Amino acid sequence: MHPEIPYLREIIIFLVAAGLVVPLVRRAGISPVLGFLFVGLIIGPYGIGRLVGDTPVLEYMVIADIEGVSRVAELGVIFLLFTIGLELSVAQLWGMRRLVFGLGAAQVTVSAIAIGVIAYLFGNSLVAATIFGLCLALSSTALVMQLLTETRRLSAPAGRSSFGILLLQDLAVVPILFFVGVAGASVEGSLALAAVWAIGEALLVIGAIFLIGRVIVRPFLQFVGGTGSREVFMAAVVLLVLATAALTAEAGLSMALGAFLAGLLFAGTEYRHQIASDIEPFKGLLLGLFFISVGMSLDILAVWASIGWVLLSVLGLLILKGTIIYTLARIWRLPKDVAAETAILMSQGGEFAFVVIAAALSYALLDPEVAQFILLVVIVTMFLTPLLAIAGRRAGKAIRARDADLSADDEPMKDGNPVIIGGFGRVGKMLAQLLDEQRVPYVAIDSDPELVARERADGASVYFGDASQPDLLRHLGIERASAFATTMDEPGSAAHVIQAVHAEWPHVPIMARARDASHAHELQKQGAASAVPETVEASLELCEQVLTGIGFPDDAARTIVDEQRGLMIIGKGE
Incomplete structure (x- = not known):
């Protein structure tokens, strides 16, 4: 050091x-x-x-120093859960309640009972067997969610079912740790009363986070976003994430769950895509450190010393949990292919087993040698998780190929192929209105927080951020966009954005607003498919170019723009 x-x-x-x-x-x-x-x-x-x-x-x-590295590495899990929350909304989460509180609760309960019974039959005490059952019922949130994100399967059916189970598992950590504490120490008063008090405190903290967060998050981000400093904005976001995580930790919940709640709060704001873009490098590095810390914990010599029992235990855990998850998924009427992929992917042990077993050892509830063996089994199954993910996908594909009547909904959910608009001033707003009238999805981005807040209040699909950042555009889904339109009136900014987009996604047609003919020619050299000089009716011409660029027939696009031209002459216009 x-x-x-x-x-x-x-x-x-x-x-x-x-x-x-x-x-x-x-x-x-x-x-x-x-x-x-x-x-x-x-x-x-x-x-x-x-x-x-x-x-x-x-x-x-x-x-x-494994312990020191692991403490820092926990931030990677925190930011992973935060970014997952960013991709959801409270409404979407409520729509998953059947998977979370139904399938997820059943998986934890049945898995814990089955594993606990086996542990008891192997000579462990009732308390130790219960603890082993509870901690081995949990899967690895960090590994599973990262693998689903890498393969873009988080919004696929198997991804949604896995996420629902993992979310309930994170919630289950609270009563599990409470049970360990109760088993290891004498509790004054009624056990039931103590349990109700602990759960009530946790629910109170979650409710307070949502109520207070909904009031302060958007104004606070609008305030710091108005400074124009990415550093200040990022510092404010990290502050809110860590503060929320600390609050849930004080209530006995996991910090990762607090970060997830913070992500849900930010998901309802216009800043979600900019935040996701800015936090991605930190999350990636810290998650890498977390996975390295898991690898550092595996003692190959210890595995080799008891290789027979380790392999049997690993295989037994994977088969037992996989069978339970598959059976429950089918009871919850998930298709066979989705149930199979979810079962294989979620059959490993998870990082929360370290937390639970460490707490139990501190109360002398477990035999240290048995506890170390269980941790060894958990680490080996975590090592196998990337291979389990591959096996799960292949199993799902094989079942779909065999059974033609299975659900074909295996691709991520998409909202069509949107047009992405860089800049939401006069021209950008007009383009958005026209696309809305033609039921063409769009996503706009602008760096003025006050304008974004005002337009979002009127129902516009506009987000805060810098359109010149490839990472931000990637979060907006530009790789599947039908077109990219930049309406910026500053020549240098427009050229920079077009150059960045064309370099990363040459298949996406780019339409640009230009100052004059010379500027238009320059933008086309940078990669714009067409650039419209800002002369008479420049805005309408750009609208027509976008419509034809995304596949509207020329005559239809011209008719639509002519109708808009008539409305502008009669109305206020620009």
């Missing part, structure tokens, strides 16, 4: 590993998650760390 900068050596080792691993595994077509797990295995104390005594120079390549 550097005397002035804590964990400097560990940070450098992690960044070197991340810089080497991600490009290599992507070229090999391997999930980065699996790459990070193996890097952790190599640079951890149970990898080349064992050779430090014989080769001291290896000390500079080893991260020995």
